[in-house]
Each structure stands twice: as C-alpha cells, then as structure tokens.
Amino acid sequence: MEKEKIDKRDHILDVAERIFAEYGFDGASTRLISGEAGVNMAMLNYYFGSKEGLLIAIFERRTSTFHSLIRDIGKKENTTSWQKVEEYVNAYLDRVFNNNCFQKVIHQEMAVKRTGELADKVIQMIMQNVLEFRKILHEGIEKGEFGKDTDTDMVVATLFGIKSQLVNAPQIASIMLGYDTQDPQNIDEKLKPRVNNYLKKLLKAYLLVENDNEH
Amino acid sequence: MEKEKIDKRDHILDVAERIFAEYGFDGASTRLISGEAGVNMAMLNYYFGSKEGLLIAIFERRTSTFHSLIRDIGKKENTTSWQKVEEYVNAYLDRVFNNNCFQKVIHQEMAVKRTGELADKVIQMIMQNVLEFRKILHEGIEKGEFGKDTDTDMVVATLFGIKSQLVNAPQIASIMLGYDTQDPQNIDEKLKPRVNNYLKKLLKAYLLVENDNEH
DNA sequence: CAAAGTTAATCAAACGATTGATTAATTGTT
DNA sequence: AACAATTAATCAATCGTTTGATTAACTTTG
Structure with a gap:
C-alpha cells in the first residue's frame, strides 16, 4: 500500500x-x-x-529506451574490433537478461505468422541489432583482426541463438544447468557471468584464429 | 487424384x-x-x-523414428571424439532441417507454460538429445582431446540455439542470409552446407584449442 | 466561495463472434 | 446386417470488445 x-x-x-x-x-x-x-x-x-x-x-515501451544503448559502442575509436565485440556482448546480455519476459514475447511473435505493423516493427528492431553487430565484425575483418573467411551472419545467429535457447526454453536450460534460470538471483550471480565467459572464449577462438585455418 | x-x-x-x-x-x-x-x-x-x-x-509420430538415429553415433569405437561431434552435428542438422515444421512446433511449445503429459514428453525428448551430445563432449574431455575447461552445457546450447534461431525465426534468418530460408531447395543447397561448415569451424576452434587458453 | 459544467477513470453487464467439442443422421465398406 | 467413416448441425464455453452508468477530480462560471 x-x-x-x-x-x-x-x-x-x-x-x-x-x-x-x-x-x-x-x-x-x-x-x-x-x-x-x-x-x-x-x-x-x-x-x-x-x-x-x-x-x-x-x-514500444521497451524500444523507446533501446536505440541509444547500442549505437554508442560501434562508434568508439581507440578500441580494437575484438574489444568492441566484447562490449557489445556485454551490453546485449545485460539487456536481454534484464528484460526476460519481453525477450520471450518478441521471440514468440517472430515464430508465428502475423501481418500488420507490429510484425514489421519487430523485424525492424531486431535487424537494427543485427546490423550493428555485423558492422563491428566486418570492420574487424577489414582491419585484418578477424579471419577473412569469418561467417559474420552465422556469428550473429550464434549470439542470438544462444540467448533464445536460454531465455525462451527456460525449462530445458534449468535442467541442463542445474538451477532455476528464471530466478533473478541465479541470473545475475550464475547465468550471466557464465554465458559471458563462455561467449567470449567461443568467439575469441573462432574470430581471432591465427589465419591458418584456410581450406 | x-x-x-x-x-x-x-x-x-x-x-x-x-x-x-x-x-x-x-x-x-x-x-x-x-x-x-x-x-x-x-x-x-x-x-x-x-x-x-x-x-x-x-x-509421437516424429519421435517414433527418432530414437534409433541418435543412439548409434556415440557408441562407435574407432573414432575420435571430434569425429563423433562432426557426425552428431551432421545427423542433427539433417533431422532438424528436414522436419522444419515440427521443430517450430516443439520450440513454441517449450516457450509457453503448459501442464500435462505432453510438456513432460517434449522435455524428455529434448533432454535425451542433450545428454547424448553432452556424453560425446565429456568423453572428449576425459581423453584429453578437448580442453578441460570446456563448458559442455553451453556448447549444447550453442548448437540448439543456432538451430532455433534459423528455424524458428525464419523471417530474420531470410533477411540476414539474403534468401528464403524456408524454401526446401535453398535449405538443401545453401543453408545446410553453410551451417554445417560454420558449426564445425566454430566448434573446432573452441574445443580443439591448444590447451594454452588457461587462466 | 459555491454552483454548474467538463473531463478522465472505472465499473458491472452484456454483446456478437469464435472456440473446441458433441450429437445424431447418413454414407461407405465388408 | 454390422461396423467404420463421414457429415451437417448444434452445443456450451470462452473469446475480445462494447456499452451505459457511476465516480472522482478538475474547470469554468456567476
């Protein structure tokens, strides 16, 4: 009261x-x-x-505070592309795990056939996210920081996919990881750092390969 | 007629x-x-x-022909764990992309709160998949083939996540990749080989790391 | 200041439409 | 004839939405 x-x-x-x-x-x-x-x-x-x-x-409530968050990362100057990737992953995971329910709603909406303004808006918002991350990756390739044969679109799909697997299939995730992945405390103390740590090792291993994985 | x-x-x-x-x-x-x-x-x-x-x-129609497919891979003897991973990924992608609609149905069911026998069955089936893949990974770690600090559960989540991103969000995937990812011909000729190729490079880079990524 | 007018907020009740399911009658098959 | 398959018609329940009335707060007017 x-x-x-x-x-x-x-x-x-x-x-x-x-x-x-x-x-x-x-x-x-x-x-x-x-x-x-x-x-x-x-x-x-x-x-x-x-x-x-x-x-x-x-x-619209969620997207109103969204745009400013992402846009800043890619524009920094004195950072390597890999550092940008790290920052982007940080920001992305933060936002995703803090808007747990909203993420589920979005993903469910994308899975069903709908027509109208909302469907377009959802796609538009997600693509904005996609493009921003992809830009960082392409920049890294141009600078020779990442391998030339890097499949940027699949890297994006990897980041988004892991998220949707953990957020949108909470029962499976909870059984797999051994604790309730919906509980806010577990999310902050266990899930978020673990995913963060894993993602960086995974992407580092794939992106920063020593250029001898041709053929 | x-x-x-x-x-x-x-x-x-x-x-x-x-x-x-x-x-x-x-x-x-x-x-x-x-x-x-x-x-x-x-x-x-x-x-x-x-x-x-x-x-x-x-x-039940889909699961009846499912069990036999997976079980055989893990039991082979004269193969490395990495080869088993490759075979598992092959089999998994084959099954997933050939049962496009069914995969969407499952994933949608996992995203919503349901009670009853079906919910349990879905979880049970998926976990069977999870455990089989995880067993291969653990075996590889024990044999020293994969890094000791490999996060096996996250690797599983990666494989499943990429799949759900491509299958369950077809509009996004189609825009990202530049062609209709629902079209059977595109799936066979473009999508499947690309995902297959990417996944193997990604997992290879992460799993078969030269054991110097400690710390 | 006080009475009248105006507005947004809230409610119980009901609306027509659609839902999943069932019935009873009919058709097809052996 | 006996059983399975199929149909049109109908069921009660629930759906999202609308209605008309009521309340409370603010504005205007005299």
Whole structure:
C-alpha cells in the first residue's frame, strides 16, 4: 500500500508482458491479464484500444529506451574490433537478461505468422541489432583482426541463438544447468557471468584464429 | 487424384503440423486445420480425441523414428571424439532441417507454460538429445582431446540455439542470409552446407584449442 | 466561495463472434 | 446386417470488445 503510486498504465504493461511471455499472445486472455493486474477488463481497451494495441504498447515501451544503448559502442575509436565485440556482448546480455519476459514475447511473435505493423516493427528492431553487430565484425575483418573467411551472419545467429535457447526454453536450460534460470538471483550471480565467459572464449577462438585455418 | 491413397490420418497430421508451426497451437483453430486438410471438423476429434490429442499424435509420430538415429553415433569405437561431434552435428542438422515444421512446433511449445503429459514428453525428448551430445563432449574431455575447461552445457546450447534461431525465426534468418530460408531447395543447397561448415569451424576452434587458453 | 459544467477513470453487464467439442443422421465398406 | 467413416448441425464455453452508468477530480462560471 506504499508503492502503489506507480502509473497504472505501466503496471498493466508489466503484468501483460509477463502473461504474454508465459502463455503466448493467443494463449493469454484479456480476462487473465486484467485479473492479474487487478483492473477492470474494459481498462485494457480504454488504455490500449485492443489486445494487439496492448502488445504494441509493450513493444514500444521497451524500444523507446533501446536505440541509444547500442549505437554508442560501434562508434568508439581507440578500441580494437575484438574489444568492441566484447562490449557489445556485454551490453546485449545485460539487456536481454534484464528484460526476460519481453525477450520471450518478441521471440514468440517472430515464430508465428502475423501481418500488420507490429510484425514489421519487430523485424525492424531486431535487424537494427543485427546490423550493428555485423558492422563491428566486418570492420574487424577489414582491419585484418578477424579471419577473412569469418561467417559474420552465422556469428550473429550464434549470439542470438544462444540467448533464445536460454531465455525462451527456460525449462530445458534449468535442467541442463542445474538451477532455476528464471530466478533473478541465479541470473545475475550464475547465468550471466557464465554465458559471458563462455561467449567470449567461443568467439575469441573462432574470430581471432591465427589465419591458418584456410581450406 | 492419384496419390490420395496415403493415409488420411497421416495427411491430417501433416497439415496440422504445418498449421501449428505457422500460427502456434493456440493461434490455430481446428476449423482452419480441418479446412486446409479438406476433412470435416469432427474428423479431428474422431481420430485424435481432442485438439491436444492431435498435437500429441504429431509429436509421437516424429519421435517414433527418432530414437534409433541418435543412439548409434556415440557408441562407435574407432573414432575420435571430434569425429563423433562432426557426425552428431551432421545427423542433427539433417533431422532438424528436414522436419522444419515440427521443430517450430516443439520450440513454441517449450516457450509457453503448459501442464500435462505432453510438456513432460517434449522435455524428455529434448533432454535425451542433450545428454547424448553432452556424453560425446565429456568423453572428449576425459581423453584429453578437448580442453578441460570446456563448458559442455553451453556448447549444447550453442548448437540448439543456432538451430532455433534459423528455424524458428525464419523471417530474420531470410533477411540476414539474403534468401528464403524456408524454401526446401535453398535449405538443401545453401543453408545446410553453410551451417554445417560454420558449426564445425566454430566448434573446432573452441574445443580443439591448444590447451594454452588457461587462466 | 459555491454552483454548474467538463473531463478522465472505472465499473458491472452484456454483446456478437469464435472456440473446441458433441450429437445424431447418413454414407461407405465388408 | 454390422461396423467404420463421414457429415451437417448444434452445443456450451470462452473469446475480445462494447456499452451505459457511476465516480472522482478538475474547470469554468456567476
């Protein structure tokens, strides 16, 4: 009864994001969302127009603070491409693991056939991410820092894929790693450093190869 | 009118698998499935009892021919662990890209909160896959073939993750790679060899490191 | 200041449409 | 005739959405 001052619209978005992540867009009913949020059903349409409008609002809230985060990394001057890769991986993992539910929602939306503005927006946002990382990699190849035969697109797919495997298949990940990968404490103390450490060793081994892996 | 002799039950499963992959389980209606399959709606319940029964039937059809494929690889004697990894990756990619729709269905099911026998079966099947691959990796570590600090679970997550990124996010993958990654011809001629080639370089670089990456 | 007017927020109830499932009748096969 | 396969019609339930009324807070007016 203390902290209830946070915006109700924002509260609904928080709850809806969680419900959509758990049950999927089609599997989550507006009744469940409004019930969990403790608001009347009509409020969803009052605030967001429709169920899809609610999803769009969730999406736009996350993307509004997104653009500035990525853009800065690639522009630094006095750093090697490998250092940029490290920084990018850091920033990416931070953002991904801190927006656990949102990441699930995005990935679920990408997996189903949808038409409309939202589908385009999702793709556009992801591609922005892709291009930024790929630019760093291409730069590294040009500078001779990374191997000429580096498959940059697949490297991107690797980073994104590992993320989606850990975030979007939490049951499997939890069994594999031996602890609940949804628990925020485990994420910060165990999962994040481990993935970070692994990814850097993996990418280092692949990218910074001593140029003798031709043929 | 010639090849209509294939079992009608099997035909329904084919169509349903495709529809579930496209629209998700909750997003696909029984009317759409029966319509696309050209059968009466009641036939779904007649054959499979319920919508979930239909999903279970899809699942069981694929898993029935699955077990024998994997089991053989790990048991070979006169091969190095790295060769086993190569063979496993080959077999895995083959199976994954040839059951495109089914892979999407599985992954979507893992992403949503479900209870019941199916959820357990899905996890069980995937874990079987995980354990088999992990066993090969552990064996390689024991033989000194792979580095002692190899993070086997993350290697598994890498393989599975890249797959899910390419299969479950086909729009993104298609834009990234520059061609339709859903087209069977592209899959066989372009995607499969490329992923295969990349994965082997990547894993080789990480696993077969010259043991000087300690610290 | 007080009364009237205006607005946004909230609610219970109901809407038409669609969902998965079932029924009872009909057709096909052996 | 007996059984399996197939159909159209219908079921209750749930879906997302809309409605009309009510409340509370602020603005305007006299």
